Amino acid sequence: MSAPSLPPSSPPHGAPSRSRLVRAGWLAGLPILLLIAVAAFSLGLSRVSARLERQASAIAAGTGEGQPEPWLRVSVTGRDLTASGEAPEASQREAAVGRLAAIEGVRRLTDRTGVIEEVSPFVWSVERPAADRVETNGSRPAEVGAFELAQRLKPALPRDTTLSDHARAARGAPRDFPDAAAFAVERLQDLTTGAVATLNDTVLSIRGEAASLAAYDALRTALATPPQGYTLGTVEITPPVVADFRFGVTRRPDGSLELNGHVASEGAREEIRAAAAQAAEGAAIDDRLRDARGLPQGVDGPALARFVFKLAALLHEGRVSSDGAVVSVEGNALDQAAVTEAEGLMREARPAGVSAGRVALTARPIVPYVLRIRRGADSVTVSGHLPDQAGREALLARLNPRFFRESIQDRTRLAAGAPTGLTAALAAAVDPLSTLASGELTITGTHLRLTGTSLYPESAARLGRTLPQALPAGWSATVTIASDDKPAVTAESGACGQRLAERTAGHPLRFAPGSTALAPEFYPVLDAVAALARACPGERIEVVGHLDPAGAKPEAQADPVADEAAKETTPKPSKVSAKPESKKDAKSKAAKAEPKEAAKEASKSESKPEKTEAERAEAGADLARARALAVVDYLQKAGVPLERAAAPTGIAPLSDRQGIGFSLRS
Known part of the structure; x- marks a missing residue:
């Protein structure tokens, strides 16, 4: 049996406790000592900093x-x-930096000073890098000062x-x-972050995105009147983004x-206006x-605009609208065929990404029935309605030889409802338009309304008198013709003859066999002669x-519009005369019947025996004189006074090889 264990012997009473207390006291006092040291250092440093700041x-x-x-x-x-800063002179800069370096207690001096210089061009810019900050860079006027300029800009x-000024003082503002x-x-108030405005001497340029539609309008209004003495340079202001982008055309x-x-842009606006001008x-x-x-x-803006104008061209009155990518059309179409065309376009010809509304x-x-023929610089545009395809072909057949130098753009549509006498009115008015x-x-x-500009005041006055008289019964006309009445440069008699020879040489005017109708290639020469x-x-x-x-055989010369007009205006024969015919009426009818009688005589002559040599010579002379009179008629229409253009009698006609002859007589 083992002996019982005894407890370990204990150290003397009180020794360990004092040791622990001493160690704990040192540990507890160390932070306090550190704090005191830091406080003393900070207090000393702040005093040094304050002193340095006062002296600096x-x-x-x-x-x-x-x-x-x-x-x-x-x-x-x-x-x-x-x-930092810019000294007026280098010596002042060196003196100031030297005094700063000599301050007692300075550990490091960073020198960012400079000397004011003359700069050209004088460039200053202001930018908005963030919503709450505006920065300036470049050069600012030395004679104004940074603080004063900041107060002016505030x-x-x-x-x-807030304003951060990073510009350097310079001369030459x-x-x-x-x-x-x-x-x-x-201007930065109306622009989003990232906007920049720059002054390059007296030229102001600005770039940025408008904050809203109202801001965009305000910018355009403000920039229309820049500060006095300053002009606008590059202005690149992006329109704002809207949630409900729309585009519409109302007829x-x-x-x-x-x-x-x-x-979306000024470029797009110009394209749209060009398309609108064509449609209008x-x-x-x-x-x-x-x-x-x-x-x-995914929607092509130009393609969308073209599609909208195609639909608008089918409207007599109404609206085509694009709400986002959805296109709708409503109103009164030009005719029933236009309704079908519009439905087909909406069904089959929409641009990619566009939906039908x-x-x-x-x-x-x-009502009213409208037809318009507009002569521009290099084209003739026909629009409106015609009664049938035959009427369209007849009108084009009359226009083509009279406007041979211009392209004919046919935009007419076929529809019933044409007024009586339309073809006759066209036959009377197309020739005046061509002059x-x-x-x-x-x-x-x-x-009928004819407007335009004539090269000759005489021609303008003549059209105002003759066109209303040439229209069929029941029609009225308004003629408003301005004349490009530039003072003519009077030439000497000898110079006139020389100029006439120059303008007609190499351009012989030859009529088709048997014809007295002017050919299209005659007009440039005759216009030059009239001038x-x-x-x-x-x-x-x-x-x-x-x-x-x-031995030449006459060529057939047909005028479909004139023929159709003759049919419209030829009265039907009456069985009973309403009243006795006066002598004046008889003469008038006889005069009107002369062309018909001449035609009958010509028809009869075909069955007669061959003419003698003398008869053929006389017929040739009559044809030659008729051709000369046709040329004289054109010259008078072009503004040559009646007494200054003539086809004299008793002069032998020229040969076909010579063509029409021109001469001057004092």
Whole structure:
């Protein structure tokens, strides 16, 4: 059996406790000692920093003598100094930096000072890198001072933003620079972050994105009147993004167009206006588009605009609208065929990404019936309605030889409802239109309107008298022709003859066998001869016709419109005369019957025996004179006074090889 264990012996009472207390006391006091040391150091450092700041500020303040404000700026971080600013002269800069370096207790001096220089061009820019900050860079006027300029700019700053000035003082600023700078800063209020405005001498450029539609309009209004003495340079302002991007075209009853909705850029606006001008066909265009972005992704803007105008061209009155990527059309179509065309376009010809919306079209009777022929610089456009395909072909057959130098663009549509006498009215009016330098012929119901510019005042006056008289019964006309009445340069008699020879040489005018109709290639020569007549008021132009080649057979000369007009206007024979015929009426009928009788005689002559040589010579002379008279008639229509263009009698006709002859007589 083992002996019982005894407890370990204990150390003397009180020794271990004192040791632990001593160690704990040292540990507890160490942080306190550290805090005291740190406090003493910080207190000493702050006192040193305060002293350095006082001394540095005194040195900086001393640099303001003779300046708008002290040019030296000093920041103190502990015992480190950073100097910035631009001294008027290098010696002043060196002196100020030397005094800063000599301050007792300075550990490090960072020198960022410079010397004011003359700069050209003088460039200053202001940028909005964040919503709450505006920064300036480049050069600012040394004669104004940084603080003063900041005070001038402060009222123009966007709301809740601070100004950070990183510009350097320089000489060479343009006049009234602070006003122009404030104008540039104020424009940033209407722009989003990232916007930049730059003054390059007296040229202001600005780039950025408008914050809203109202801001975009405000910018355009403000930039229209830049500060006095300053001009606009590059202006690249992106329209704002809108959630409800729309585009629409409204056709008014008078044919004019109203453009509304949004357009993504000025380039797009120009393209849309060009398409609108073509669709309006001379009518007014009311542009109410607002610049904005937001067209749905995947939709081609130009293709969408072209599609909208295609639909608008089918409207007499109504609206085509694009709401996002959905296109709708409603209103009164040109005719029933236009309704079908619009439905087909909406079904099969929509651009990629575009959906079909509402189609609500009606086709009312065409009242009034409208046809328009517009002569431009290099084209003739025919639009409106014609009764049938035969009428269309007849009109084009009449237009082509008279406007051989212009392209004929046929945009007519076929529809019933044409007024009685339409073809006869066209036959009377197309020729006058062809004599104008530019013009437009509009038929509305039974009223004809001819407007334009004539090269000759005599021609303008003549059309005003003769066209209304040539229209069928029941029709009325308004003729408004301005003349390009430039003072003619009078030439000497000898010079007139030489110029006439120059203008007709190498361009012989030869009529088709048996014909007295002017060929299209005659017009440039005859226009030149008419212009010469105005420059030679003391001369008379005499015209001599030409014969046909021996054995030539007459060529058929058809005028479909005139033939159709003759059918319309030829009265039906009456069985009973309403009243006795007066002598005056008899003479009138006889005069009207002369062409028919001549035609009958010509028909009879075909069955007669062959003419003798003398008879053939006489017939040839008559044909040659008729040709000369046709040329004289054209010259008179072109403005040559009646007494100054003639086809004299008793002069032998020229040969076919010679063609029409021209000569001057004093």
